[in-house]
Amino acid sequence: MYKILLTFLFVGLLNAEVYDGVAIVVKDKAITLLDIKTEMKLSRVDSKKASDILIRQKLEEIEIDERKIKVDSSEVYDDIKKMASRNHMNISEFYDAVRESNGLSSTEFKAKIKQKLLSQKLYQAIAYTSMSEPSDIEIQEYYDLHKNSYKHPASFTVIIYDSKDRNALQTKVDNPMFYSPNILTNEQVLPYDKISPELASLLEKTRLNSFTKVIPNGKGGFMSFYIKSVQSAKEGGLASVKRQIINSIMAEKREQVLSDYFARLRHNADINIIREVK
Numbered sequence: 001m002y003k004i005l006l007t008f009l010f011v012g013l014l015n016a017e018v019y020d021g022v023a024i025v026v027k028d029k030a031i032t033l034l035d036i037k038t039e040m041k042l043s044r045v046d047s048k049k050a051s052d053i054l055i056r057q058k059l060e061e062i063e064i065d066e067r068k069i070k071v072d073s074s075e076v077y078d079d080i081k082k083m084a085s086r087n088h089m090n091i092s093e094f095y096d097a098v099r100e101s102n103g104l105s106s107t108e109f110k111a112k113i114k115q116k117l118l119s120q121k122l123y124q125a126i127a128y129t130s131m132s133e134p135s136d137i138e139i140q141e142y143y144d145l146h147k148n149s150y151k152h153p154a155s156f157t158v159i160i161y162d163s164k165d166r167n168a169l170q171t172k173v174d175n176p177m178f179y180s181p182n183i184l185t186n187e188q189v190l191p192y193d194k195i196s197p198e199l200a201s202l203l204e205k206t207r208l209n210s211f212t213k214v215i216p217n218g219k220g221g222f223m224s225f226y227i228k229s230v231q232s233a234k235e236g237g238l239a240s241v242k243r244q245i246i247n248s249i250m251a252e253k254r255e256q257v258l259s260d261y262f263a264r265l266r267h268n269a270d271i272n273i274i275r276e277v278k
Contacts, residue, residue: 024051025272026058036277047277059265064118067125071117076110079117086196089218097216127257134249142245143238150241155191156203157229162186164221166214173211173224187228203227 024031031054039050084094095106104112134142143150163169163183172178192200206212206227217223238245 023273023275023277024055025274026055027062027270029058029061031055031058033275033277040277051277055266055271056262059262059269060119060122062269063126063265064122067122069118069121069125071114071121075117076114079113080110087198087218088196093218093220096220097218100216123254123258126261127254131250131253131257134246138249139242139245140238142249143241146245146248150244152200152204153192154231155189156225156227157189157231158187158203159226159228160186160188160223161211161226162217162221162223166222169214169222169224173214176211 021032021034022030023033023036031051035054036047036050039045039053040047043050043053045053080094081091084091087094087097089097095109098104098109099106102109161169161172161183162185163172163180165180165182168180168182172180172183190199190203195203202212202215203225206225208227208230210227212225212227214222214224
């Protein structure tokens with residue numbers, strides 16, 4: 001009798017150990033309380049939204065495994081190389097910039113890129129047969145509804161503040177009257193269509209007569225752009241942005257297909273909510 005009780009107690013302790021910290025199990029994949037709290041912090045969402053994000057990720061992982069979708073190291077390298085090129089950096093400089101801005105090591109960053117590429121292949125497999133290019137009528141209607149989204153500046157006149165001393169540069173951004181011989185300046189006109197999409201987005205979001213946030217300069221130092229003036233571009237009409245509109249419509253269609261697919265998958269999946277984040 002004592003042996004039986006001890007056996008049950010031992011098994012109970014093992015189960016408690018297995019489930020300690022686990023909040024959700026999607027089929028055989030666990031989501032921990034720490035995973036949820038980390039996602040809440042990274043995505044700045046509440047526990048419910050963070051849990052939904054992580055459940056979707058686990059469902060994607062299961063689909064990727066079942067469909068035997070693969071990504072090799074050369075595909076990861078090529079994608080990183082393209083990102084570095086768009087930011088006018090070599091691979092080493094780009095890894096340094098990622099480490100500085102996100103705190104990710106090159107190994108962690110490669111893992112994230114691999115997961116991104118796996119998800120892209122999965123999305124293509126799911127949505128490929130469910131989508132067709134929009135008609136001219138759809139394109140015109142979309143353009144009429146989103147005209148303002150396709151307007152952008154022709155160029156930015158900026159003063160580039162550059163320094164190896166991040167603290168000095170941040171002080172300059174916070175207090176424009178601050179002077180340091182370690183900060184170099186260079187005024188330039190940056191045409192919208194000649195700069196990376198990431199830089200264009202950063203400059204567009206920054207108010208006139210103010211600084212952007214401090215970012216890596218790709219040379220082991222840091223930089224910030226002071227927006228001196230913005231030159232407006234003339235509207236080019238539908239023809240000039242037709243391909244962009246097609247891409248936007250296809251992206252929306254794809255997201256709807258994927259949302260519907262994973263909603264059905266989640267409804268039918270074996271998902272066990274063990275505990276919730278308080």
